[in-house]
Amino acid sequence: MTQQPTTHSARAADGHGQAADGNEFTFWREHTQITLSPVAAPSILGLYGLAAATFIVAANLAGWYGNEATPVVLAPFVFTFGGIAQFLAGMWAYRARDALATGVHGAWGSFWIAYGLYYFFVAFGVLPGFTESPIAAGGFGFWFIALAAITWVGSVAAAVENLAVSAVLLTLAAGATLLAIGLLGEFSGLQTAAGWVLVASAVLAWYTASAMVLEATFKRVVLPMGKRAAEPNKPGEEPKRTIQYQVGEPGVKAGQ
Template identity: 30%
Template sequence: MALPMPYYGSTMPFDADTEYKVVQREQVANPAPLGLFAFGLTTALLQGANTAITDPETTEFWVFAYAFAYGGLAQLLAGMWEYKRQNTFGATAFSSFGAFWIGFAIHGTLVANGLYVASAGAAQITLSLWGIFTFILMVATLELNFALFSLFITLSTLFFLLVAGLTTPNPWTKIAGWWGLMVAAIAWYIAAADVINEQYKRTVLPVGRWSVGTPLAKGLKAALSKVPLLGKACVAGMDREDALSGYTKKAEDLERPGTPHDYRATRLHNNHSLYQGAWDGEAVRYEQEARGLGSAVGPY
């Protein structure tokens, strides 16, 4: 369907179907399964040693090698590709945990070769900070799906269990090990869901898509509005930032009932995406939303 659309003061034909195909070609494949499989496998290898399923003395270099190459480098690459997909959450999570595993591999190799003396206090602080960081990411999963929420809440807990294990190895180290195996299993399930659902073009493995974050945020805002002075000032600041960032307008567009296919395509064309590489992927997002599909890690 060709539509005459204004472009820099002129009129030119615009075909919605062509625009969609161009956007699709610009997108990279979903890197989330790679990042999740890499994270899950490396976590399972490490926690297998903590549970005494494997002998720590004979498997530590095996763990370090995979922590660097698969859990580290492969996951870091997945994070970089998430930047390409304009997925801030996925890019932040995969890049950060990829760097975590690379750092872990380097640190472990230095300690194992007697080149560095490990500090329990430094390890506790580091793991605690990673636990807090993971909890922050968990808040974002409230707007994604239950499976991803489960992964990040259990992972955040794992970091604090490991901190306890450094203080009291028995029984916390073994508890952390078994808990970590559960974390790895959840990561692999989400990765499998992304791969299998995409191939079958239907939900074979559900991830429990939800959107509880928005109601919670609205509830928090409503509660703040009842607090005199400071609370109302916070709400006013939130409204102002929403307006400046365009979040308010975007929410109105997405919540508009019966938004036609051509409306999204026209809005995409008006953003000149066809002539700037179509990096925003709005058309792809729309098609994925319409079919109820998309990456478990987001955004589509």
């Protein structure tokens, strides 16, 4: 019987993800085949959708423009750009294995879809607007309790990686909290204050998304975002290409 030659792969693997020389990195270099399907950073679309929808709704809440019928006019834009686009960004973030972006964009995208649908019903007289009905206002208040709870956690998680994103979520959570209290307690002053805080969050979201766009196109940092750890943050610095052997995916970077 002719003995088949032992392949390098058979010699290198010991059944525990280690090379014959005990070096895990050597094992992954010699036994990993990668097929990449890269996507642009989903949070660019997600943050722009959040910024636009939050700004136009919050400016109305702050009393900058409009009347009781204005939310009905805003509903289609909020439903599509704030809702569908941001929800899709959350699903693409899921593909990029970005847990934070998946949770935040998924939650707020779903909310904006629900907001748009709600005001479609208001437009057709099926449901009362929250400015017209204390019951509707109370229901809306509980919506914002749920959103605030999710967003506060997101702001803490984001502080580990990116201070700009953390600032977006911090102001977003604060605005949602104020709005929940204002709606449930029928405090019009708190609702107005919430509008101002949410406008600030929208501006921060626009800044952060713009910083991501400029970094992606110029291939270097243009607007700092307060990135943590070893990520470049000063204008002019080039992004680093992290090789993630530690999770068994050399050449692949999780997140955005």
